[in-house]
Amino acid sequence: xxxxxxxxxxxxxxxxxxxxxxxxxxxxxxxxxxxxxxxxxxxxxxxxxxxxxxxxxxxxxxxxxxxxxxxxxxxxxxxxxxxxxxxxxxxxxxxxxxxxxxxxxxxxxxxxxxxxxxxxxxxxxxxxxxxxxxxxxxxxxxxxxxxxxxxxxxxxxxxxxxxxxxxxxxxxxxxxxxxxxxxxxxxxxxxxxxxxxxxxxxxxxxxxxxxxxxxxxxxxxxxxxxxxxxxxxxxxxxxxxxxxxxxxxxxxxxxxxxxxxxxxxxxxxx
Ligand SMILES: NC(=O)C1=CN([C@@H]2O[C@H](COP(=O)(O)OP(=O)(O)OC[C@H]3O[C@@H](n4cnc5c(N)ncnc54)[C@H](O)[C@@H]3O)[C@@H](O)[C@H]2O)C=CC1
Ligand SMILES: O=C(O)[C@@H]1CCC=N1
Numbered sequence: 225x226x227x228x229x230x231x232x233x234x235x236x237x238x239x240x241x242x243x244x245x246x247x248x249x250x251x252x253x254x255x256x257x258x259x260x261x262x263x264x265x266x267x268x269x270x271x272x273x274x275x276x277x278x279x280x281x282x283x284x285x286x287x288x289x290x291x292x293x294x295x296x297x298x299x300x301x302x303x304x305x306x307x308x309x310x311x312x313x314x315x316x317x318x319x320x321x322x323x324x325x326x327x328x329x330x331x332x333x334x335x336x337x338x339x340x341x342x343x344x345x346x347x348x349x350x351x352x353x354x355x356x357x358x359x360x361x362x363x364x365x366x367x368x369x370x371x372x373x374x375x376x377x378x379x380x381x382x383x384x385x386x387x388x389x390x391x392x393x394x395x396x397x398x399x400x401x402x403x404x405x406x407x408x409x410x411x412x413x414x415x416x417x418x419x420x421x422x423x424x425x426x427x428x429x430x431x432x433x434x435x436x437x438x439x440x441x442x443x444x445x446x447x448x449x450x451x452x453x454x455x456x457x458x459x460x461x462x463x464x465x466x467x468x469x470x471x472x473x474x475x476x477x478x479x480x481x482x483x484x485x486x487x488x489x490x491x492x493x494x
Contacts, residue, residue, distance in 0.1 A: 225246070225247045225248070225285050225286065225366065225369065225370070226247065226248045226249075226250075226280075226283045226284050226285050226286075227243065227247050227248070227249050227250075227284060227285070227286045227287075227288060227370060228249075228250045228251075228252065228277070228280050228281050228284035228286075228287045228288070228311075229249065229250070229251040229252065229253075229287075229288045229290055230252050230274065230287065230288070230289050230290060230291060230299055230303065231251075231252070231253060231289065231290035231291035231292075231295075231299075232251040232252075232253035232255075232258045232259065232262050232270070232290070233253070233255075233258060233290065233291075234342065235290055235316060235340060235342065235344075236251065236253075236288065236290035236316075237258075237261070237262060237345070238340070238342050238343075238344040238345035238349070238374070239288065239290070239316075239340060239344050239349075239370075239371075239373075239374055240262060240266050240268060241265075241266065241344070241345050241346075241374075242344055242345070242347050242349070242373045242374035242375075243370065243373045243374070244266035244267065244268060246373060247370075247373075248283075249266070249268040249269070250268060250269040250270070250271065250277060250280035250281075250283075250284070251268050251269070251270045251271075252270070252271045252272070252273065252274050252276075252277050252280075253270065253272070254272050254273060256272070259271075259272070273302070274299070274302040274303055274306065275302065278306060281303075281306040281307075281311075282306070282308070282309055284311045285311055285312065285366055286311060286312045286313075286314055286366050286367065286370055287303070287307075287311045287312070287313050287314070288314045288315075288316065288370065289303075289313060289314065289315040289316065289317060289325075290316050290317075291317065292317070293317045293318055293319045293320050293487050293491055294491065296315070296317050296320050296325065296328075296491070297328050297491065300325060300328035300329050301328065303329065304328075304329055304330055304332075307329065307332060310334060311334070312334050312335075312336060312359070312363040312366050312367055313325070313329075313332065313334060313335045313336070314335075314336050314338055314367050314370060314371075315335065315336070315337050315338070316337075316338050316339065316340055318339070318390050318394065318483075318484050318487060319387075319390075319483075319484045319485070319486070319487025319488040319491060319492075320337075320487070320488060320491060320492065321337075321383065321488045321492050322335050322337050322354075322356040322383060323492070324488070324491070324492030325337075326356065326358075332358075333356060333357070333358020333359070334356070334358055334359055334360075334363050335355075335356040335358070335359065336353055336354070336355050336356065336359055336363065336364070336367040337353065337354050337356070337383065337386055338351050338352070338353040338354075338367065338371055338377075339351060339352045339353070339386055339389045339390050339393070339394040340371060340374065340375075340394070341393050341394050341396060341397050342397050343375070343397060344374035344375060345374075347373075347374055347375065348374075348375055349371075349374040349375035350375045350376055350377075350378065350393050351371040351374075351375065351376075351377045351378070351393075352377075352378045352379075352380055352385070352386060352389030352390075352393065352394075353367060353368075353371060353377055353378070353379055353380065353386075354379065354380045354381070354382070354383045354385070354386055355367070355379075364379075386484070387481040387482075387484035387485050387488075388481050390480060390481065390484045391477040391478070391480035391481040391484070392477065395477075395480045399473070399476070399477075400429065403429075404425050404426065404429060407421075407425035407428075407429075408421050408422055408425050411424060411425060432446075447461070
């Protein structure tokens with residue numbers, strides 16, 4: 225499959241790492257460092273601007289839009305003259321709605337909106353996605369094939385659910401890293417060597433996540449099995465409950481989804 229990327233930053237790089245072995249990839253990015261890094265690591269073709277890549281865009285079956293939400297409108301305007309062969313557009317931008325993108329592209333119909341995450345870099349991503357009404361079965365299959373190169377896909381029927389997906393899995397790796405930062409800080413403050421603290425925290429996170437994934441039990445039950453009455457875990461969880469950690473996490477994730485909706489409102493209003 226031939227794929228063009230508009231934007232070769234963090235998320236595009238993670239996707240390209242998973243896809244490069246299976247696809248012909250061309251990346252448009254004005255940043256020379258981003259282009260050099262992608263060309264040397266993955267052997268992809270590059271261009272500095274959309275207008276400098278007409279052949280790659282003509283040849284592409286899928287065009288992945290991987291710029292910041294704030295850049296999407298300008299990118300759509302530049303892309304519009306290059307969509308003659310009707311490629312599938314796959315937007316990964318947070319917030320930007322299919323209807324806004326379609327409008328900026330003069331009524332273009334073949335648009336899928338996807339929300340991947342950065343573990344795609346090691347083939348362990350997960351993507352929530354939704355197809356616009358002008359996407360046919362072949363378009364859906366092409367979008368699915370692109371995202372499945374870096375992990376499973378979860379298709380949604382309702383575009384409004386992509387904001388909650390963004391809050392859970394799109395932004396989610398950052399919450400995990402934040403929790404790991406806290407665990408490593410605590411390990412250091414209690415006297416463990418930084419390297420050992422990192423090893424213990426990471427193996428615990430990976431092991432617990434795998435245990436949860438492989439178990440039929442609810443995570444609550446797995447947590448209770450670690451928590452002996454009057455023991456150490458009980459002391460830790462009681463401290464977290466007293467501090468309102470669970471409520472804070474729920475509120476934080478709702479703030480992420482709200483921000484996705486607000487971006488869509490702000491950037492898509494005309
Ligand atoms: N970073 C993440 O974990 C995730 C990001 N996303 C979405 O992916 C998109 C990109 O985010 P990141 O990769 O984190 O940002 P980034 O800032 O790392 O990458 C954006 C890239 O776009 C390039 N760019 C700017 N103007 C351009 C233009 N006119 N044409 C072509 N390229 C242009 C920049 O030089 C930069 O390399 C955003 O819309 C974001 O919402 C989605 C899921 C997860
Ligand atoms: O923070 C953001 O806006 C993007 C979308 C999901 C992850 N990063």
